[in-house]
Amino acid sequence: MQTQHAGPENAADDARTATPIRAVRAHAYKIPTDAPEADGTFEWTSTTLVVVEIEAGGCTGLGYTYTDACAVTLIEDTLANELLHQHAGSTRSLSERLWRRVRNIGRAGLCATAISALDFALWDLNARLLNLPLVRLLGGPLREHVQVYGSGGFTSYDDTRLREQLAHWVKVDGCTAVKMKIGAEPSRDPGRVKAARDAIGADAALFVDANGALTVNGALQAANHFAEYGVAWFEEPVSSDDLAGMRRVRDGAPAQMDIAAGEYAYTCDDFRRMLEAQAVDVLQADATRCGGVTGFMQAAQLCDAWHIPLSAHCAPALHCHLAAAAPRLRHIEWFHDHVRIESMLFDGAPRVAHGTIAPDLSRPGCGLEFKRADAAPFAV
Numbered sequence: 366m367q368t369q370h371a372g373p374e375n376a377a378d379d380a381r382t383a384t385p386i387r388a389v390r391a392h393a394y395k396i397p398t399d400a401p402e403a404d405g406t407f408e409w410t411s412t413t414l415v416v417v418e419i420e421a422g423g424c425t426g427l428g429y430t431y432t433d434a435c436a437v438t439l440i441e442d443t444l445a446n447e448l449l450h451q452h453a454g455s456t457r458s459l460s461e462r463l464w465r466r467v468r469n470i471g472r473a474g475l476c477a478t479a480i481s482a483l484d485f486a487l488w489d490l491n492a493r494l495l496n497l498p499l500v501r502l503l504g505g506p507l508r509e510h511v512q513v514y515g516s517g518g519f520t521s522y523d524d525t526r527l528r529e530q531l532a533h534w535v536k537v538d539g540c541t542a543v544k545m546k547i548g549a550e551p552s553r554d555p556g557r558v559k560a561a562r563d564a565i566g567a568d569a570a571l572f573v574d575a576n577g578a579l580t581v582n583g584a585l586q587a588a589n590h591f592a593e594y595g596v597a598w599f600e601e602p603v604s605s606d607d608l609a610g611m612r613r614v615r616d617g618a619p620a621q622m623d624i625a626a627g628e629y630a631y632t633c634d635d636f637r638r639m640l641e642a643q644a645v646d647v648l649q650a651d652a653t654r655c656g657g658v659t660g661f662m663q664a665a666q667l668c669d670a671w672h673i674p675l676s677a678h679c680a681p682a683l684h685c686h687l688a689a690a691a692p693r694l695r696h697i698e699w700f701h702d703h704v705r706i707e708s709m710l711f712d713g714a715p716r717v718a719h720g721t722i723a724p725d726l727s728r729p730g731c732g733l734e735f736k737r738a739d740a741a742p743f744a745v
Contacts, residue, residue, distance in 0.1 A: 382454025384422035389445035391417045393434035393745040403521040405548025405578025417482040421453035426490025430653040432478035434745040439479050456487050460659045477631035484657025489730040498726045505690030510721035517701035518545025528564035535565045539720040542570035548578030555590045562594040572598035581610045585617045592619040600625045611644035628678040633663045640671045651678035665691035682707040682714040686724045710740045
């Protein structure tokens with residue numbers, strides 16, 4: 366019988382994970398989008414990537430998040446001191462040290478994204494020290510391949526670009542589901558949804574994401590319109606801060622339409638409250654925001670306890686190993702912006718085939734190597 370490492374704490378006898386952390390580094394990169402992007406509540410023309418590296422025992426762990434460049438200062442001036450000279454294998458206690466350090470700063474938002482990158486780098490470091498793929502360190506894989514759904518369809522796109530993008534994911538990449546943004550101009554949305562359905566055909570699942578742009582009544586009206594085109598997933602129809610409103614939409618939406626949210630949950634308590642409110646049919650979690658590997662796997666355990674499916678939000682290269690080890694995982698979001706950045710700047714970034722991606726079990730850690738020279742022109 367093959368023995369698996371369930372976690373670095375269970376490998377205490379291995380001196381490699383007891384090695385002290387020697388260095389913590391962070392750098393920010395601002396990458397322009399390939400076209401203006403927008404959703405129901407926000408517009409952007411660039412995405413900022415913050416990359417973290419942690420050194421111990423001759424290995425370097427890699428983590429990253431999508432956040433503001435000022436996270437670099439927070440990491441280097443405040444959070445790094447909680448990790449330096451500590452044992453690299455003490456991932457849980459180190460994660461708790463980071464969260465305690467930001468108590469008076471505020472846990473959500475910027476602090477959570479910074480901690481997420483550091484936590485992921487710690488887990489990646491331990492997997493590399495043990496020469497294991499990260500999914501093995503997490504006790505997996507539970508699945509060899511992870512389903513993805515194409516995600517983009519920005520409200521800034523005209524109908525031609527919308528149709529071309531969604532059709533490519535279905536007809537070329539083999540995705541069985543795609544997602545588009547709505548909510549910027551609600552009066553246009555039924556026509557855009559119809560254009561999307563025409564582009565992907567009758568068999569592929571169509572998802573919509575309002576990014577919290579609508580009122581409860583507006584969301585319910587939209588849900589009934591979208592049902593005509595077989596929309597199977599309505600993400601953040603109202604703000605996910607409004608759990609009562611999310612519950613009202615879930616109760617009133619067509620039965621075949623899943624209500625999803627969770628991308629702005631930063632702590633385990635955020636996920637717990639969303640589940641207790643019965644606000645979602647599918648919980649989303651984003652390891653670049655919710656505490657890295659530690660936080661994502663906590664969300665996965667909550668979903669398992671509540672018998673609710675889990676979906677990984679964005680950053681597919683970072684989520685690949687986690688998703689393969691998470692119970693009740695439904696899919697990963699194959700988000701256009703992040704797929705483009707990760708394929709540009711990380712060697713080993715997964716490629717979609719037949720609508721799935723798979724962790725590379727031949728590489729230690731998360732299987733990614735940061736292409737520093739390629740990223741240099743985007744350095745902040």
